[in-house]
Amino acid sequence: MVIKVENLTKRYGDLIALDNFNLEVNHGEIFGLLGPNGSGKTTAINCILSLLKYDKGTVKIYNKPMAPDAYDIKEKIGLVMQNVAVFEELTVYENVDYFCGLYIKNKKLRLKLVEEAIDFVGISYYKDFYPKMLSGGLLRRLNIACGIAHQPKLIIFDEPTVAVDPQSRINILEGIQKLNKAGATIIYTSHYMEEVEQICTRIGIMDKGRIIAIGTKEELKDMISSGEKITVELFSMDNKILEDIKGLPHIVSAEYRDNSLIVRSSKGKNNLVSVLDYLKSNDIDFGRIYSEPPTLNDVFLEITGKELRD
């Protein structure tokens, strides 16, 4: 077990930021902490790292209690913060060297690790640039290089792709997967469900300071009753057809808007086939057809009654 958090509670006055928060992260995982803004992800990370005091609960990292002076544990951790935390007055190279130097005393080894980290995030060309001269995406990559240069066993990424261009985002996500393959355990917090779905091996969904669902993405989707979403391009529609479709087996809802019939089904097989059979047998002309499996947003929607991005 890399991290074990039990009943973590953190209050800001009357506001409960973390409400009996529990978490277990295993070796080699990319654990995704998914939740809307304000759900308590960053507070949880700060409490886990002893950057923030909490009211109740225990945090163990590598089976040892985490505390502000647990320097042996801190040696194994890398942190990539939500905000870019680098020195404006130091060059790219000097920044990575500084943060790597906080962990690695051997100068020769440090030089090697700094070069590797800069190469890894693809900012070698900008080594002598000052952060002010970098774009938002490059700054994020520098932020990552500063957090991973000492090759930590556990790396925490706190929303590393906020306000990042698509190319840098792909670069960052691929980088995280590479780090994981190289042996690092990753905790990845985000409110972008697509990113979490793409890279995380296990996901915890957070809302109002607690984990409301946890598992692989497949396990999470299995937890909910809704299945695929079928969209059929139709140029005309009457109420009878809509009612007939609603009456088909496993169909939860059907609506017609913007020249499209949108059908949501519960779990079950051949839902798409039964809808198409109905349309064909009634000589209804249709255009393109899409079928989408349920997303994590559907999971969040069903559990909390609100959209993930609300």
Next chain:
Amino acid sequence: MLVYKAFFKIIKKNMAQIAIYFVIFLFLAVFLASIYTDPANMDFMESKIDMVFISHDKDSKLVDGLKEFIGERANFIPIANDEQKLRDALFFREVEYIVRVPKGFTQAFMEGEEIRLEKTVVPGSASSVYMDSLINKYLNTARLYVDNIEGLSQQQLADYISEDLSHQAEVLMLNPDPDKRLNEKRTYYFNYLAYSLFAILVLGISAALKVFNQPDLANRNLCSPLRLRDMDFQLILGNICFAILTCLIMILPSFVMYRGHMFTLKGLLFILNTFVFSLAVLGISFLTGNIVKSRNAISAVANVLSLGTCFISGVFVPRDFLGDTLLKFASLTPTYWYVKSNHIIGSMERLKEEDVRAILTSFIVMLVFAVTAFAVSMVLKKQKYMRQVRGF
């Protein structure tokens, strides 16, 4: 020593702003100190006052003699004896003094009666005091003769007074300290140093500490295995080294300007005083860096602290011109004690016990400032840290 090195890299990035204060100092120290003349020691130069002399006592040799005596030291402005015109002349400062000799003045004076001249002056005029003194001088001399020689004619009286008052005494100013002027210049060089040293240290140290205190950067440092104690040690070491370096750079021109004089006891005391002062300023800069929230505010704080304390402590304006209340308030700043000991060092002819005691008192007060400011900043820092991460 990563934190120490990073500290100096941050200082280096702020060097342009710091250099401006150094240039200002060089201007003040080299140019102003070289043309400086102590207002308290300025040469005396007699000037003539514009006045009106009106006599209602005709055919009086005594009054004529008085007018002649005053006339050598005043300009008589011809204005008609009209009340309104005379008032206007005073109001518009055409004249500063109007004296009227009443009718029968001479006779009354010769008979030993109490009689006064009438005068109208510009309110608060310093020149009027000078004119009062001249008239008193003439009449007191006249009174002396009238009281002691019987049957003295007005012409004889006027002649005696004229002869007596024509005598002048030669005054030779002896300067016991041949290096007085040089010492004054050195004093002002080191006084001006207070302004730039204060500004540079507050600016440099606060800017560097502000960077390290940024919440995200501070958290990143706190996440690392670097002990908080080690980090504080490296930061404080950086501060001390920066203060010493700044001090040395600012003292250096004094060796070029005053050469061998800087290797005397006075020179060494000036340098020691500057080092002690820099420790006090270092403490205040450390405190400022931990208190000031915005980076943009640092420059303003540096200016207010350096200029403000220098103005009230007598760096730019001589202390004689500052009020007691202001000086009492100034004594709550280290600049006051620094300037005070500079003046003692500059003006002492040899090292006397009372001078040593006064200089040591200033040193101790400055060191108390340094220790207090450091202690308060460390307590504030610790409290902030405890509030954030400790307490579980």
